[in-house]
Amino acid sequence: MSPRILIAGGWGVVGGAVARLIREAGHDIELVLGGRNPESGAELAKTLGAHTVRLGVNDPAPGLAAAGPVDLVIAALQDPGDNLLMAALRAGAGHIGIVRGPGTMASTAIAAAALARRPALMLGHWQAGVMTVAALATARAFAEVERVEMAALYDYADPIGPMTMADAGGFVGQAQIRRGGAWTYLDATQHGRSVARPGQPVFDALPMSVLDTPAVAAVTGAPDVRFDLGTGESRGTAAGGGASHDIYIDVTGRDASGAASARRTIVSDPAGQAHLTALGVLIAAERVLGLDGAPPPAAGLHFPESVLDIDRALARLAAFGVRIEGAA
Numbered sequence: 001m002s003p004r005i006l007i008a009g010g011w012g013v014v015g016g017a018v019a020r021l022i023r024e025a026g027h028d029i030e031l032v033l034g035g036r037n038p039e040s041g042a043e044l045a046k047t048l049g050a051h052t053v054r055l056g057v058n059d060p061a062p063g064l065a066a067a068g069p070v071d072l073v074i075a076a077l078q079d080p081g082d083n084l085l086m087a088a089l090r091a092g093a094g095h096i097g098i099v100r101g102p103g104t105m106a107s108t109a110i111a112a113a114a115l116a117r118r119p120a121l122m123l124g125h126w127q128a129g130v131m132t133v134a135a136l137a138t139a140r141a142f143a144e145v146e147r148v149e150m151a152a153l154y155d156y157a158d159p160i161g162p163m164t165m166a167d168a169g170g171f172v173g174q175a176q177i178r179r180g181g182a183w184t185y186l187d188a189t190q191h192g193r194s195v196a197r198p199g200q201p202v203f204d205a206l207p208m209s210v211l212d213t214p215a216v217a218a219v220t221g222a223p224d225v226r227f228d229l230g231t232g233e234s235r236g237t238a239a240g241g242g243a244s245h246d247i248y249i250d251v252t253g254r255d256a257s258g259a260a261s262a263r264r265t266i267v268s269d270p271a272g273q274a275h276l277t278a279l280g281v282l283i284a285a286e287r288v289l290g291l292d293g294a295p296p297p298a299a300g301l302h303f304p305e306s307v308l309d310i311d312r313a314l315a316r317l318a319a320f321g322v323r324i325e326g327a328a
Contacts, residue, residue, distance in 0.1 A: 003289050004070040006032040006093070008055055008084055009077030011041030013159065014098070017278035018076055018285075021320070023048050025282060027291055032067045035077075060087045071118070072096065072288055074281060080104075082111050089115035094288050096281060100124035102176050102209045113301040119288045121302045125211045126152060126227065127245070128280025129304035130267065132212045133313045134324065135249045136219055136305065138265040142253040145220040149250045150212060150227040151195045151205045155234035158243035158272040175207035178214075181223035193228055195248055197266075200238055205230030215305040222253070236270050245273035265326040267317075276322065283308065283316050 005022065009015035010033025022029055031048060033041045034055030045052045055063030057079050064070075064087055073088035075097045085108060088095045095116070100108050101124055112120035125132050131150055139145050175188045188206040196202050205228035217225040236244030247267040255261040269276035287307055290296035297307050318324060 002028045002030050003072065003291075004030040004032065004068070005072045005074060005285065006034055006053070006055075006064070006067050006070040007074045007076055008034045008057070008060075008079075009075070010034055010050075010052075011044045012076060013274045014277050014281075015074070015076030016044055017274050018074060018281045019044065019048055019050065021278050021282045022285070024320075025286075027286075032070060034063055034067065057081070057084045060084045064088065064091050069093075072285060074285065075099070076281070082108055085120075086111050086115060089117065089120060092117050094118035095120045096123050096284050096288060097121075098123045098128050098277065098281060100211070102211060102214065105211070109301055116300050118299050119297040119302050119307075120300065121284050121288055121297075121304065121307065122211070123280065123284050123304060125215065125280075125304060126150075127247070127273065127276045128278075129284060129308065130276055130280045130313075130317065130322075131227075131247050131249070132215045132305050133308060133310055133317075134247065134265050134267045135212065135216045135251070137310050137314055138249055138251045138263050138326065139216070139220045139222075139253075140310075141255070141263055142251065142261060143256045143258075144254040145222040145251060146253040147224040147251070148216050148220060148222050148226075149193075150216070150225075151248045152227075152229050153195075153203055153205075153234055153246045153248070154229065154231050154273065155237055155243035155245070156231060157237055158234070158245060158274075160273065174209070175226075176209040176213060177207055177226040178217045178222070179224055179226075195228070195230060197246075197248065200233070200235070203230040203232040211303070215303060219305050235268050236272075241270065243272055244268050244270045245276050263326060265324065268323045268325075270321060270323070279317055279320055279322065280304075283313050286316075
């Protein structure tokens with residue numbers, strides 16, 4: 001029997017991109033697109049051979065019942081009360097959520113750990129785990145990682161949807177970083193940094209709390225880890241095309257001989273940030289459902305750094321047009 005996936009927010013900018021990529025990937029999957037106004041998703045559903053269902057996050061149970069049994073719920077929308085998460089898990093579905101950061105993760109993680117009968121993957125990392133995958137790939141070249149500095153450049157020509165717009169309020173504020181082996185909270189406006197890039201002007205970026213920071217710190221053991229977000233002209237725009245989403249990852253440490261070493265990885269999606277996020281979700285969905293050829297993860301709470309195969313993820317990104325320079 002074909003797996004059934006319900007994408008909540010399925011005709012939004014990110015949710016629609018996820019749905020299209022699932023079809024483009026060629027999987028035999030039954031798709032259900034959910035949201036408050038099914039008529040808005042009718043055209044996309046027809047194009048993709050999907051069904052639509054009326055679904056609200058404040059009271060998701062009726063929508064889930066109308067959708068019928070599903071194997072995985074992908075939440076491509078805001079779920080501030082964890083209502084959709086808890087309803088999906090109680091219904092026995094797996095879950096992928098992409099909106100939680102460090103400041104809002106506690107209740108979500110506790111609910112997932114308590115209720116999950118299938119994998120519940122917390123994917124609130126930058127671009128749904130893509131940056132963490134690239135950072136961990138880069139770190140593999142080191143015997144000892146001392147510092148990881150990650151930065152993303154957003155181009156204003158790159159369209160965003162309501163979900164990302166709703167997140168924007170948390171982009172500048174108290175930012176969690178790892179410094180000197182301790183967790184520190186900074187006033188983002190007072191602790192920006194400049195990020196150099198080849199062939200283009202330096203861009204200024206401010207620190208931001210994202211799940212990639214604790215993920216990379218935990219896996220690499222680096223005492224200094226931070227993420228910064230800036231705006232400016234992307235590689236795609238500079239080349240005369242559409243806006244790309246660009247991520248810069250700088251890792252310093254020691255190689256196997258004990259010598260100081262530094263590496264930079266650049267991840268650039270010429271199709272923009274929504275496409276890159278959707279790719280992160282596609283890779284995660286393939287992992288949760290075992291569509292990547294490996295057994296699905298056990299039931300319970302999971303994060304991308306613990307369940308994704310780095311090499312496969314990088315290959316998957318490249319197969320869908322993402323440019324990755326410098327990753328080991």
